[in-house]
Amino acid sequence: MKYFVSPYNDSVDLKFPKDITIYDTTMRDGEQTPGVCLRPSEKLQIARKLDELGIHQIEAGFPIVSEEEQRAVKGIVDEDLDAQIICLSRTKKEDIDVALDCDVDGIITFMATSDLHLKHKFNMTREEVLNMCMGAVEYAKDHGVFVAFSAEDATRTDLNVLKDTYKRAEEYGVDRIHIADTVGALSPQGAEYLVREIRKEIKTGIAMHCHNDFGLAVANTISGFLGGANAASTTVNGIGERAGNTSLEELVMSLRIIYGLDLGFNIKHFYELSRLVEKLTGVSVPDNKAIVGRNVFRHESGIHVDAVIEEPLTYEPFLPELIGHHRKIVLGKHSGCRAVKAKLDACGIEVTNDELCKIVDQVKKSREKGKYINDELFNEIVRSVRSMADL
Template sequence: MKYFVSPYNQSVDLKFPENITVYDTTLRDGEQTPGVCLRTPEKLKIARKLDELRLHQIEAGFPVVSHEEKRSVKAIAGENLDAQILALCRTKKEDIDTALDCNVDGIITFLGTSALHLKHKLKVSQEDALNICMNSIEYAKEHGLFVAFSAEDATRTDLDFLKNIYKRAQSYGADRVHIADTVGAISPQGMGYLVGELKKEIDIEIALHCHNDFGMALSNSIAGLLAGASAVSTTVNGIGERAGNTSLEELVMTLLLIYGVDLDFNIGVFYELSQMVEELTNMKVPDNKPIVGKNVFRHESGIHVDAVIEEPLTYEPFLPELIGHQRRIVLGKHSGCRAVKAKLDECGIDVTRDELCKIVEIVKEKREKGKYINDNIFNDIVRSVRGPFEF
């Protein structure tokens, strides 16, 4: 058995869409994290790994931003990956022309729709915004692109106007509309309500682009799917502007193991992908990050370690090998004899019961004095008790 989650999950009658699309924006929204800048070789490396995961769509970048960005998007589109390659565009002809020159499969074109954005950023009326958006959708469709229209700050937009602009987008041939929770300000219940209201008015695929300002990006994405949306935007490690976006690995593993929705992804590459993005973006994955954090499969407490050695699923919801991760027993203040014995066995060292108890005692003392018990320090402790010994 590779995982064991609560049986009560299946006691709730939930209905997800038959087909769910995951489109990853690590290379676009993820790169918009302050301080992050990915060059073309780095973007290609991540895109290939996302394709190895069998991701549906990759938002490769925002090609009008710079010559290097355009080069990156064009290079990814030229890789002949199985994933569809999308580019972000403003509602401007020149942006769409730049995307076309990159040979992408489709675009995501966006415009702020909330009163805040219309008044303070765009300085246009709702009617003007409608015309701007429709002209862009029409132009992109005329050139054979997959077109998604994203209402920026949708979750703070007047509902009647949002319905109107999405209905118009559908009538102009858009393939998908996006609800952008731009500042992560909606609740899961609010997202469920919003998607439900939109489903009454439009017959077009709805996607969710959720930010994590209140720590609810994943919950909002799940709520939106349950209400009838069928596409979700993600980033590896949940990176992105401010508090980041819906985490790719959290979404996929939650759908798979908690809700029983298998998207047929190659989940064995998740940890490698996470480590790659951490290295290339120089954004450290928190040790307690769900799914891919180091502490998810690290154990120190003696009671926990005893149980994990006997049966890992006592303190792990799934085995680390499932995503290419690995378990580690950490020695410290809370360690017991069994944890230290396991470490000694790993090193091929036999000790007496008295020696084992002494080693455990010293491990605890050193950790309480602020020493992290790495392999070198552990070796020194064993030598101090056991005498000279080749590890």
């Protein structure tokens, strides 16, 4: 048994779309994390690892930004990966032309639709904005590529306006519409309602693009699926502007283990992918980050350790090996005899019961003095206890 979750999950009748597409935007929206700048060679490393994972689509960048960005996107395209390579463009012919020059498989074009954005960003009427959007969709479709239209700040846009916008995009031949929860202002219940309402009007694909300002990006994405969406954008480690985006590893693992929906990814690559993105972006993964955080499979509490040594699933929802992670028993203030004995056994050290109790006592006291119990200090404690026993 590799995982064990609540039996109550099966008591709820949930219907997900048959085919779900995950497109990863680590190298576009993720790179918009303040301070992050990925070179073409670094983007290529991430793209290769995403492809090993089995990601469906890779949003490789925003080509109009710079010549180096264009080289990065073209380099990923030339790698001939299994994943479709898509990119972002504004609703401008010059943006689309640059994207097409990179030979991408598809384009996501976008425009804000909320009154708030229209008032403060554009000196245009809503009809003028709509015409510009549809012109971009039509121009890109004429070149035979996959085209998605994203309504920026969709979740703060009047519903009738949003429905009309997406219906018109569908009429112009768009392959997928994107619901952008630009500032993470949606609730899971609101996400399901919104998608159901839009699904009444259109038949084309619907993607969730959620931000994590309130920590609800993954939940909103899943609720969107339950409402009828069949695609979602993600980033590795959930990086992105402000609080980040929907976390790729959290979404995939939640769907697989909690909801029983296997998207077919090679999940053994998750931990390695997480560390690669952490290294290349310089954005540290919090120790308590779900799925890939360093503490997810680390145990210190004596009660927990005793149980984990006997059966890991007592305090782990799934085995770390599933995602290429690893378990670690940490010694500290809360450690008991069994944890210390396990450490001694791993080091090939035999002690008496009396020595074991003294070592446990010294471990606790050392940690309470602010010392981290690394291998060096642990060996020092063992030597000290043994030398005292020899006197």
